[in-house]
Amino acid sequence: MAVGVCCTEIQQRRVELVENYSEHLTRLLDVLFNVGAVTEEDLSLIRGSAVRGERECMRLLLDVLNGRGEESCRAFLYILQSVQGETTNPGQANKQEHLKKHKDILARQHSLVDYLSIRGHNLGQDETWYLTDITFSRQAGYASPSQCRHESAGVGDAFRTRTDEICVFRDVYENLLSKLSSGVNMLSGVAGSGKTTVVRRLVREWAAENTSSKIVLSLAFRELNLITQEQSLQDLLSDHYIHLKPVLHELLSSNPPKFLLILDGLDEFCYPLNFEHTPKCSNPERVQPIQSIVVNLIKGILLPGVSIFLTSRPHAVSKVPPVLVSHFYSLLGFSLAQQKKYFEQNCSSPEAAAAVWASVSSHKPLLLMCHIPAFCWIVSTALLDGGSCLCPDSVSAKSGEKVVLEKANQPNSSLGPSEVLLSSKPVTITEIYCCFVKSIVLFHVQGHCEGSHHTRLQHAPHVLGEMQPILKSLGAMAFKGLLERRFIFESSDLSSFNLDSTKISQVFLFEILKEDRASLTFEKGFHFIHTSVQEFLAALYYVLQSLSGSDPFLGLKPSTGQYLQSAFKQIASAFNKFGRPQRLFRRRIKKALRCGVHHQSGHMDLFCRFVCGLLVPRARLILNGFFPDGPKMHLLRCQPSPDPTPPFLLHLLHSQLQSSALSPERQVNVCHCLYEAQDPGLSQRLQGWMKVLSQQAPGQSGSVNRDWSELAFLLQLSSDLQVLNLDAQGLDADGLRRLLPVLPLFSTLSLGQNPLGSEGASVLSLVLRNPDCRIQSLWVVATGLGCEGLKILVEALKENRTVTDLRMAINKIGDDGAGYLAELLRTNCTLTDIRLRDNLVTDKGGEVLMAALKENTTLEYLWMFDNKFTKDGVKKLKEFANTRPNLDIKVCV
Numbered sequence: 005m006a007v008g009v010c011c012t013e014i015q016q017r018r019v020e021l022v023e024n025y026s027e028h029l030t031r032l033l034d035v036l037f038n039v040g041a042v043t044e045e046d047l048s049l050i051r052g053s054a055v056r057g058e059r060e061c062m063r064l065l066l067d068v069l070n071g072r073g074e075e076s077c078r079a080f081l082y083i084l085q086s087v088q089g090e091t092t093n094p095g096q097a098n099k100q101e102h103l104k105k106h107k108d109i110l111a112r113q114h115s116l117v118d119y120l121s122i123r124g125h126n127l128g129q130d131e132t133w134y135l136t137d138i139t140f141s142r143q144a145g146y147a148s149p150s151q152c153r154h155e156s157a158g159v160g161d162a163f164r165t166r167t168d169e170i171c172v173f174r175d176v177y178e179n180l181l182s183k184l185s186s187g188v189n190m191l192s193g194v195a196g197s198g199k200t201t202v203v204r205r206l207v208r209e210w211a212a213e214n215t216s217s218k219i220v221l222s223l224a225f226r227e228l229n230l231i232t233q234e235q236s237l238q239d240l241l242s243d244h245y246i247h248l249k250p251v252l253h254e255l256l257s258s259n260p261p262k263f264l265l266i267l268d269g270l271d272e273f274c275y276p277l278n279f280e281h282t283p284k285c286s287n288p289e290r291v292q293p294i295q296s297i298v299v300n301l302i303k304g305i306l307l308p309g310v311s312i313f314l315t316s317r318p319h320a321v322s323k324v325p326p327v328l329v330s331h332f333y334s335l336l337g338f339s340l341a342q343q344k345k346y347f348e349q350n351c352s353s354p355e356a357a358a359a360v361w362a363s364v365s366s367h368k369p370l371l372l373m374c375h376i377p378a379f380c381w382i383v384s385t386a387l388l389d390g391g392s393c394l395c396p397d398s399v400s401a402k403s404g405e406k407v408v409l410e411k412a413n414q415p416n417s418s419l420g421p422s423e424v425l426l427s428s429k430p431v432t433i434t435e436i437y438c439c440f441v442k443s444i445v446l447f448h449v450q451g452h453c454e455g456s457h458h459t460r461l462q463h464a465p466h467v468l469g470e471m472q473p474i475l476k477s478l479g480a481m482a483f484k485g486l487l488e489r490r491f492i493f494e495s496s497d498l499s500s501f502n503l504d505s506t507k508i509s510q511v512f513l514f515e516i517l518k519e520d521r522a523s524l525t526f527e528k529g530f531h532f533i534h535t536s537v538q539e540f541l542a543a544l545y546y547v548l549q550s551l552s553g554s555d556p557f558l559g560l561k562p563s564t565g566q567y568l569q570s571a572f573k574q575i576a577s578a579f580n581k582f583g584r585p586q587r588l589f590r591r592r593i594k595k596a597l598r599c600g601v602h603h604q605s606g607h608m609d610l611f612c613r614f615v616c617g618l619l620v621p622r623a624r625l626i627l628n629g630f631f632p633d634g635p636k637m638h639l640l641r642c643q644p645s646p647d648p649t650p651p652f653l654l655h656l657l658h659s660q661l662q663s664s665a666l667s668p669e670r671q672v673n674v675c676h677c678l679y680e681a682q683d684p685g686l687s688q689r690l691q692g693w694m695k696v697l698s699q700q701a702p703g704q705s706g707s708v709n710r711d712w713s714e715l716a717f718l719l720q721l722s723s724d725l726q727v728l729n730l731d732a733q734g735l736d737a738d739g740l741r742r743l744l745p746v747l748p749l750f751s752t753l754s755l756g757q758n759p760l761g762s763e764g765a766s767v768l769s770l771v772l773r774n775p776d777c778r779i780q781s782l783w784v785v786a787t788g789l790g791c792e793g794l795k796i797l798v799e800a801l802k803e804n805r806t807v808t809d810l811r812m813a814i815n816k817i818g819d820d821g822a823g824y825l826a827e828l829l830r831t832n833c834t835l836t837d838i839r840l841r842d843n844l845v846t847d848k849g850g851e852v853l854m855a856a857l858k859e860n861t862t863l864e865y866l867w868m869f870d871n872k873f874t875k876d877g878v879k880k881l882k883e884f885a886n887t888r889p890n891l892d893i894k895v896c897v
Contacts, residue, residue, distance in 0.1 A: 008073070008074030008077065008078075009074075010074055010077035010078040010080075010081055011069075011070055011073070011074055011077045013077075013081065014066055014069060014070065014077050014080065014081070015070070018063075018066060021062065021066065021084075022059050022062050022063055022066075023257075023258060025062065025084070026058040026059045026061070026062040027058060029050075029058055029061055029062055029065065032065070032080070032083060032084070033047060033050065033051075033065070035083045036076075036079065036080060036083060039079055039083070041069070041072065041075070041076040041079040041080060041083075042065075042068060042069070042072070042076065046068050046072075049064065049068070050064050050065050050068065098250075098251070099251050099254070099255075102247065102248055102250065102251045103219065103251075105247050106219075106245065106247060106248055107210075107211040108211070109245075109247060110207050110211055110220065110222065111207070111208050111211035111212070113207075113222075114203070114204040114207040114208055114222070115204070115208075137172050137173055137342065138172075138173065138197070138198050138201075138202070138335060138336075138337060138338065138342070138377065139170060139172070139335075139336040139337065139338070139339050139342065140170070140171045140172065140173070140175070140176060140191075140333050140334065140335060140336065141169060141170055141171070141333065141334045141336055142169045142170075142171050142175070142176075142331060142332070142333050142334075143169065143331075143332050143334075144330070144331060144332070170336075171333075173202065173205065173206075176191075176202070176206075176333060177206055177209060177210075179331070180206065180218075180264055180311060180313055181210060181216045181218050181264060186261060186309050186310070186311050186330075187304070187311065187312070187328075187329075187330035187331075188302055188312045188314060188324070188328050188329050188330055189311070189312065189313050189314070189329075189330060189331045189332075189333065190313075190314045190315075190316065190321065190324065190329050190331070190332050190333065191313065191314065191315045191316070191333045191334075191335060192315075192316055192317070192318050192321050192332070192333070192334050192335065193315070193317070193318075193334065193335030193337070194317060194318060194335075194337075194376060195317060195376075195378070195534060195535040195536070196376045196377060196378025196379060196534040196535070196536070197335040197336075197337045197376055197377060197378070198335060198337070198377045198378075199268070199269075199315040199316075199317075199335060200268060200269070200315070201377075202315070202335070203222065203266055203268050203313075203315060206220075206266070206313075207220055207222055207266070210264075217262060218262060218263065218264045218311070219255065219262055219263050219264070220263075220264045220266065221241065221244075221245065221263060221264070221265050221266065222265075222266040222268065223244065223265070223266065223267055223268070224267075224268045224269055224272075225267060225268065225269040225270055225271075225272045225273040226269055226272045226492055226529065227244075228273065228275075228294050228298070229272070229273065229274045229275070229492075231294045234291045234292055234293050234294075235291055235292075235294075236287075236288060236289050236290055236291050236292070237256075237288040237289075237297050237301070237306055237307075238252060238253065238256060238288045238289050239291075240294075240297065241256075256288050256307065257288075260307040260308060260309045260310045261309035261310065261311070263307065263310045263311065264310075264311045264312075264313060265301065265307075265310055265311065265312050265313070266312075266313045266315075267298070267301075267312060267313070267314050267315070268315045269315060269316070270314055270315065270316035270320050270321075270323060270324070271316050271317040271319065271320035272491070272492060273295075273298070273320075273323075275293075275294060275295035275298075276295065277295055277298060277299055277302075277323050277324070278295075278299065279299055279302075279303065279324075279325055279328070282295070282296050282299040282300065283296065284300065284305050285300050285305065285306060286300070286305050286306060286308070288306060288307065302314070302324060302328055303328060304328075336375070337375040337376050337377060338374065338375055338376075338377055338380060339375075340371075343361075343364070343371075343374045343375070343380060344361055346377070346380050346384075347360045347361050347364075347380070347384060350380075350381075350384045350388075351384065351388060352388075356388065359387075360383070360384060360387050360388065363387060363429050363430070364383060367431055368721035368722070369432070369433055369676070369679060369721060370383065370433070370436065371721075372720070372721055373433065378533070378534040378536075379534070379536065382436065382437070382440050382534065382536070382537070383436055385440055385443055385444070386430065386436045386437070386439035386440040386443055387430070387436075387439070431682075432617050432620075432623070432679065432680050432682065433613065433614075433617065433680060434540075434613070434614055434616075434617025434618060434620070434623045434680050435617070435622070435623050435626060437536070437537070437540040437614065438618075438623050438624075438626040438627050439626060440537075441475070441516075441540070441541075441544075441627070442464065442468070442626060442627060444516055445467060445468060445471050445475075446460045446461070446464055446467060447460065464628065464629060465628050465629030466629060467629070468627055468628070468629035468630040469629045469630070471630075472629075472630050474503070475541065475544065475545075475630070476545055476548060477501045477502055477503050478501075478503065478516070478517065478541050478545075479541040479542055479543075479544050479545025479546075479548070480501055480545050480559050480560060481493065481497060481498070481501045481503070482532065482538040482539070482541040482542040482545065483541075483542035483545050483546060483556065483560065484560045485497075485538060485542075486538060486539060486542045486607075486608065486611060487560075487599075489607065491531055491532070491535060491538065492529055492530070492531050493529070493530045493531065494528070494529060494530070495528050495530075497530075498530065516532060516533060516537060516541075517530050517531075517532055517533070518530065518531055518532070518533050536610055539610040539611045539614060540610075540614050542611055542614075543596075543611050543614030543615045543617075543618055544614070544618065544627075544630075545559070546592075546596055546611075546615060547615060547618040547619065547631075548630070548631060548632075549592075550589055550592040550593060550596075551589070551631060551632060552632055553588070553589075555592070556592065556596075590652055590656075593615065593619070593653065593656070594656060596611070596612065596615045597612050597615070597616075597656065597657075597660065597677070599611065599612065606669060606673070609673045609676070612673065612677055613673070613676050613677050613679075613680045614680070616653060616657070616677040616678075616680045616681040617680035617681065619649070619650055619653055619681065620649055620680075620681060620682055622682070649681050649682050649683065649684070653681055654678070654681065654683055657674055657677055657678050657681065657683070658678075660674050661674045661675070661678075661711060661713055668713070668716065668741055668742050668743070668744040668745050669744075669745050671713035671716070671742055672713055672716045672717050672720060672745050672746075674713065675713055675714050675716070675717030676717060679717070686714070689711070689714055690714065690717075690718050693714060693715045693718050694718070696715075696730070696733060697718075697722075697725070697728075697729070710733075710734070710739070711742075712735070712738075712739040712740075712742040712743055713742045715742075715743065716742055716743050716744075716745055716746050719743075719746040719749075720745070720746055725750070726750060726751045726752065727750060727751065727752040727754070728747075728750040728752065728753055728754065729752075729754040730754065730755055730758065731754055731755070731756040731757055731758070732756065732757040732758065733758060734758065734759075735755060735758040735759075735760070736758070736759050736760065736761075736764070737760055737761060737763035737764040737766075737767055740755075740760060740764050740767045740768070741767050744767060744770065744771065747768075747771045747779075748771050748774040748776050748777040748778060748779065749776070749778060750778065750779060751778055751779065751780045751781065752779075752780065752781040752783070753771075753779050753781065753782050753783065754781075754783040755783065755784050755787060756783055756784065756785035756786055756787065757785065757786045757787070758787055759787070759788055760784065760787040760788060760789065760793070761787075761788045761789070761790070761793060762789065762790060762792045762793040762796060764787060764788075764789070764793070765789050765792075765793035765794070765796040765797050766796055768782075768784070768796075768797060768800070769796050769797060769799065769800035770800075772797070772800035772801060772803070772804040772807065773800050773803055773804065777804065777806050778806060779806055779807055780806055780807060780808050780809060781807070781808070781809035781811075782807050782809070782810055782811070783809075783811040783812075784797075784811070784812050784815070785811055785812060785813045785814060785815075786813065786814040786815065787812075787815065788815070789812065789815040789817070790815065790816055790817065790821075791816075791817050791818055791820045791821045791824070793815070794812070794815065794817045794821045794824055794825070795821075795824050798824045798825065798827065798828045801828055801832060801835070802828060802831060802832065804834070805834055806834070807834060807835065808834055808835060808836045808837065809835075809836070809837040810835060810837070810838050810839070811837075811838075811839040812838075812839065812840065812843070813839055813840065813841035813842055813843065814841065814842045814843070815843055816843060816844050817840070817843045817844070817845070818843070818844045818845065818846075818849070819844075819845060819846055819848045819849035819852070821843065821845075821849075822840075822843075822845045822848075822849030822850070822852055822853055823849070823852050825838070825840075825853065825856075826852045826853050826855065826856035827856070829853070829856040829857060829859075829860045829863060830856050830859050830860065832860070832862075833860075833862050834862070835862065835863060836862060836863060836864045836865065837863075837864060837865040838863065838865065838866050838867075839865075839867045840866070840867065840868045840871070841867060841868065841869045841870050841871075842869070842870040842871065843868075843871055844871065844872055845868060845871040845872060845873070846871070846872045846873065846874075846877070847873055847874055847876065847877030847880075849871075850868075850873060850877050850880065850881055850895075851880075853866070854880070854881065854884050857884070857888070857891065863891060864890060864891060864892060865891075865892045865894075866891065866892070866893045866894070867892075867893075867894040867895075868881075868893070868894065868895045869894060869895065869896055870896070871895070873895060873896075878895050878896065881893055881895045882895065
């Protein structure tokens with residue numbers, strides 16, 4: 005007997021009917037009995053189970069209806085509609101009312117007050133037009149990124165070669181809020197790239213739409229850090245979303261896939277995540293530690309089917325096992341076109357935007373950093389409001405942005421040395437940040453905003469002198485946080501550095517120090533608007549203390565008892581009297597640079613660059629009035645001159661650059677420090693490297709002494725370069741190691757006729773195994789690899805999935821090398837072109853390669869001219885080639 009449509013529908017909806025209609029059982033039974041759909045015996049049976057609860061009675065009723073057949077089931081479904089209309093509509097309406105209120109509250113909590121928003125925007129207008137869109141990349145799963153350099157060093161890498169799918173915000177939005185979306189989606193981006201802005205925009209656009217069936221819940225890890233007691237997920241969400249408390253249990257238990265749970269800022273989470281040994285828990289009402297809740301949510305044990313959107317800075321991505329991530333998004337930041345658009349929207353006139361863009365695009369370090377949206381905001385603030393900081397005397401009250409920037413962009417060859425220091429445009433990152441801080445103090449701080457632009461610039465030294473204690477205390481807190489890898493501060497932290505949180509909030513809110521109030525505990529938290537601002541203020545404090553003859557590290561002990569503080573000061577003072585001040589000063593600067601060397605993750609790289617930049621008089625003159633003018637300034641021995649950088653600093657940096665103990669990443673950062681210190685010889689040396697890259701320089705012998713770290717620095721700034729050709733440049737294994745930070749970034753790597761040897765092959769194996777490797781063509785012709793070097797390369801190529809073209813003629817690999825290649829070809833599905841000219845391969849090697857090619861279907865070209873094949877061997881290879889029309893084998897006797 006066939007099962008009817010109505011019977012089938014009841015079976016399919018059984019869980020929903022038991023969940024939502026058990027409380028209406030009495031009404032349903034009365035109506036069903038009156039229409040004859042159930043008998044009196046059925047009523048007695050069902051009502052007799054009342055001791056087991058309403059849900060059990062409802063299950064029994066559904067069983068009875070199924071036994072009665074299609075007519076009874078049709079009657080039940082018809083009656084159900086009237087019962088639903090009479091009794092469930094009020095509850096449904098109540099639920100919808102709570103969800104509407106939820107949308108309104110989330111929209112207010114996620115307002116777009118951010119450095120991505122454009123000045124003077126009317127919030128009554130559409131809020132999406134004024135946001136410069138950001139570029140994303142998307143891939144399935146992820147590989148753990150390299151953690152050997154400062155995260156800002158890689159911001160332009162992704163725009164060099166685009167191996168992943170490129171998408172925009174709308175693509176991410178539609179994927180996350182689609183009905184089929186589930187599992188963990190992760191968004192990675194450096195500090196200031198716009199992760200939180202993406203979350204805010206996503207929530208606001210969801211709240212404004214009525215078409216999405218998803219319910220969005222958003223939690224920040226910095227708030228979860230405040231939870232010290234065990235609690236349940238349901239209690240956590242009830243505390244966070246009090247307005248949903250009446251309907252939360254029903255929402256969580258009925259349909260978890262309807263939820264999109266946003267967890268923002270994984271890198272800020274202070275609790276460890278143990279995905280192997282955390283006890284499983286699927287009950288939202290069960291009490292457990294907060295880290296266990298997070299683990300069980302990500303693993304899909306709690307609220308199975310829920311969509312999760314995780315955001316994180318790159319260094320914390322590896323906290324989540326790749327197998328648990330279904331889609332991985334990277335925030336690439338602004339492309340060049342988006343940078344230009346941002347400045348056009350953020351400047352008051354097209355002329356001012358053009359002047360800012362001209363200033364930025366003419367200096368590669370600035371252009372590279374402007375891939376980060378937060379840095380674009382800092383640059384525009386520095387150049388628009390503080391661009392005249394370099395030439396205050398030449399700016400009239402009515403000059404405005406345009407005149408300031410146009411004058412800054414003009415050559416100053418006719419000016420004297422001291423005038424050059426004050427009149428040219430900012431050329432280093434340090435100078436940009438000096439202009440930024442000066443701009444904030446002069447034009448944004450309450451109480452210092454009176455008067456014209458010109459008047460405020462004239463009073464700048466006095467204002468900076470007044471603000472020095474606050475900036476110094478902020479810098480001390482920033483430096484201590486940097487040493488402890490802390491980026492979130494509490495009110496108690498501010499108090500310990502004699503900072504009034506109320507006053508600071510009024511003065512620097514949204515400009516330097518941003519205030520957050522946790523919705524779970526209502527406690528205040530503070531963080532610098534961008535980590536680079538924290539690093540700059542830390543360097544500012546360090547240099548100020550050093551120039552004043554004080555130990556910067558002693559200023560980090562504010563909680564020490566008064567007696568101990570006094571003793572420290574007396575000891576330091578006595579030591580300074582007997583010691584040579586110049587020697588102490590140099591020792592402190594050397595200690596600052598060692599901080600960068602000791603942090604192999606690149607955590608202190610920007611701090612070191614800022615310290616070097618602030619030792620240049622030109623940068624300190626921007627902040628005239630902040631630094632001491634007393635006798636301590638002679639420590640630098642730098643009168644205004646064409647070569648203003650302290651000689652001891654250049655000597656220290658060059659000695660670091662030659663150190664074999666320094667990792668390649670740190671060596672590149674030393675070059676950044678030389679740029680910030682305005683090393684007069686760096687520009688000439690970089691011009692020489694540009695000739696090498698453009699193939700204008702002749703090949704060099706191995707005896708030529710070249711600093712390959714400087715080339716790595718230059719290549720890091722050249723985000724438009726995709727092919728790296730260093731043929732016949734005397735590059736050895738050590739030089740190749742110095743280039744290690746940038747080698748994975750090119751699509752074509754040509755290193756022919758260089759004495760690399762097997763040691764060079766070991767360096768290349770690191771490149772090929774790098775998760776960020778983008779190399780498609782690897783050309784190592786006549787590099788002395790030999791059989792041993794090839795073996796090392798083959799092991800790396802077994803893991804690599806990017807190289808398609810391998811050219812390694814004249815490397816004497818022999819039959820043993822051919823055997824290693826054959827082993828690779830049996831498993832590699834990426835290589836399509838291999839060139840092995842003049843490699844001493846005989847018929848034996850040819851046989852091995854043919855056997856492997858029977859299992860390989862992806863190789864298209866195998867050229868083996870000028871090897872040691874006999875006529876018979878050549879004949880066999882050609883016959884084999886005839887059986888493979890898609891494989892071109894070139895060979896001769």
